[in-house]
Amino acid sequence: MSDETPYARLTPDLVLDAVSACGLWPDGRLLGLNSYENRVWQVGLEDASPVIAKFYRPQRWSDAAILEEHAFAQELAEAELPVVAPCVFGGRTLLHHDGYRYTLSPRHGGRAPSLESADQLEWLGRLIARMHAVGSRSAFAHRGRLDRDSLIAQPMHAVLASSLLPSALGERYRQAVQRVDRAVAARFDAVGPVRTLRLHGDCHPGNVLWTDAGPHFVDLDDARMGPAVQDLWMLAHDEQAMEALLEGYASMRDFDHAELALIPALRTMRQVHYAGWIAARWHDPAFPAAFPFAAEARWWEQHITDLHEQADELE
Structure with missing residues (x-):
């Protein structure tokens, strides 16, 4: 991958294949979410709630740094903080597919807070x-x-x-x-x-x-x-x-x-x-x-x- 166009190969088919590689069954529905640093998709699943697939920008964070992010999110969730933590597949939260690093997490929707309140x-x-x-x-x-x-x-x-x-x-x-x-x-x-x-x-x-x-x-x-x-x-x-x-x-x-x-x-x-x-x-x-x-x-x-x-x- 070129450093200048790091997501050139990140096609919808590749996103679906990456989710399938985790043992999940995508139903073909994809929704690109607002993210520029990384690429983030909502992926529909057969007989299950959608997941969020986040593909990390190459060379921005090391694997160790990403795993620290995941561990922190899990620590917060274990302390009963309302934080979306990554899913675990085969003991791993940081996943790899066709040259990309990614993670899956549950979809939790919501609206913006009222900062006047x-x-x-x-x-x-x-x-x-x-x-x-x-x-x-x-x-x-x-x-x-x-x-x-x-x-x-x-x-x-x-x-x-x-x-x-x-x-x-x-x-x-x-x-x-x-x-x-x-x-x-x-x-x-x-x-x-x-x-x-x-x-x-x-x-x-x-x-x-x-x-x-x-x-x-x-x-x-x-x-x-x-x-x-x-x-x-x-x-x-x-x-x-x-x-x-x-x-x-x-x-x-x-x-x-x-x-x-x-x-x-x-x-x-x-x-x-x-x-x-x-x-x-x-x-x-x-x-x-x-x-x-x-x-x-x-x-x-x-x-x-x-x-x-x-x-x-x-x-």
Whole structure:
């Protein structure tokens, strides 16, 4: 497989064959789900509920790192957390078929949470606290950390090496990211040492599904080590929402309020990483179709302006 078109051979027939290889009986119904980093399908089964087949992007995570994700999900499920864990076939959760690595999991549908509801936010706060109680039991060995290298330096190099960034903006972009990096480092230094733990890592509203029974979490693909506040800030659209989240969180686990000062730094790191992620994946045909704005100079000009504004806030 080409690194530039890693899913060129991932046809519907190959997906069905991979599911069949686990001893299941697909009925031919396939529904592609919204995922760019990996490829995810809902697969209908004969006389059974559908499963979700997730095919991992080649070369992104090592097998050991993927297995840590699976083990964490299973540990959370065993602690009675509403988390979708992978299915086990022959003692294995990480499966291989025709050059692809994949996993199957049960289908759990739902709707987006209402982030205007204090009750739902408190509920989420309690569940995240319970998740963090499990996450603090041990550390990831293979999945890395939420740090400036992975979320600032590496994405910056990906942008500078790509054809997306207009050459006339190259130096301005570099200076903006370097300024952000200094400001982020200063903010972390000012806050001082914080406890790190195994996180969901990408706990935004799209990765929380709500049913009549309450919420459940999906997609631990970005799980890594980091501060607890990382799993909270993307669910809080304002101070009142954060207060509701922390109200629920504090009822189950202590929270270091000094971490709140990290939110502008974490938000800025996510902005830098987002642009670098698009640049690094641009050769995947799904990305130009999904993010056409990234091919326009004006988007990069606005991105540079946004980074300076973030640096102003941090400084």
